[in-house]
Amino acid sequence: MTTQFAHYKHFLIEAGTTWIQSQRDIYYGRGKPLSKSEIEVLKNFFNADILKAVRICPVSKIENPAFLNDLKQMGLPVSFNFSDSLGITFLETIVVATPKLHDFHWMSLLFHECIHVMQYTLLGLSGFVERYVEGLVSNDFIYNEISLEKDAYFIQNRFDENPDLPFSVLDVLSSRLQQRGWDEVKVHDI
Numbered sequence: 001m002t003t004q005f006a007h008y009k010h011f012l013i014e015a016g017t018t019w020i021q022s023q024r025d026i027y028y029g030r031g032k033p034l035s036k037s038e039i040e041v042l043k044n045f046f047n048a049d050i051l052k053a054v055r056i057c058p059v060s061k062i063e064n065p066a067f068l069n070d071l072k073q074m075g076l077p078v079s080f081n082f083s084d085s086l087g088i089t090f091l092e093t094i095v096v097a098t099p100k101l102h103d104f105h106w107m108s109l110l111f112h113e114c115i116h117v118m119q120y121t122l123l124g125l126s127g128f129v130e131r132y133v134e135g136l137v138s139n140d141f142i143y144n145e146i147s148l149e150k151d152a153y154f155i156q157n158r159f160d161e162n163p164d165l166p167f168s169v170l171d172v173l174s175s176r177l178q179q180r181g182w183d184e185v186k187v188h189d190i
């Protein structure tokens with residue numbers, strides 16, 4: 001584990017938190033609730049409160065945050081580009097790039113993003129951002145090494161392998177968080 005980027009943590013946490021909150025406020029009102037058929041599938045994995053809170057907002061392209069350029073100018077090896085993403089989750093608001101969706105399994109993407117909603121509820125916005133930033137700076141900004149993403153892909157894969165076998169995302173996520181020594185797991189309002 002490297003710590004060469006540790007002194008950027010504070011900046012990243014501040015900038016990330018402001019960005020997530022502002023994007024959530026922009027997109028929440030434009031979003032729509034999950035459909036009946038989506039809830040029918042997801043209710044075998046997520047609690048009803050989460051599914052009721054989720055909003056889906058389609059966009060033509062996901063915008064990068066303005067601070068991404070600042071990071072590059074600071075010399076950080078930022079290789080990720082949000083505008084290449086299919087989906088991104090700001091608290092309970094899931095923004096999806098519809099032109100990129102044609103070839104993609106929608107329920108799989110939706111499942112992944114709902115896991116992020118659950119992470120926000122377990123950790124709170126500040127806890128989510130702190131852990132996301134920690135994952136970035138201690139892994140040289142390699143997206144796939146971020147523990148919150150590893151958890152999301154691990155759980156998503158379990159769904160992909162057998163979408164008919166119910167399990168509790170809350171339980172799996174809580175135990176994975178606790179295994180990493182995070183003992184403050186509790187449900188937050190978002």
Ligand SMILES: [Zn+2]
Pocket residue numbers: 112116149152
């Ligand atoms: Zn993700």
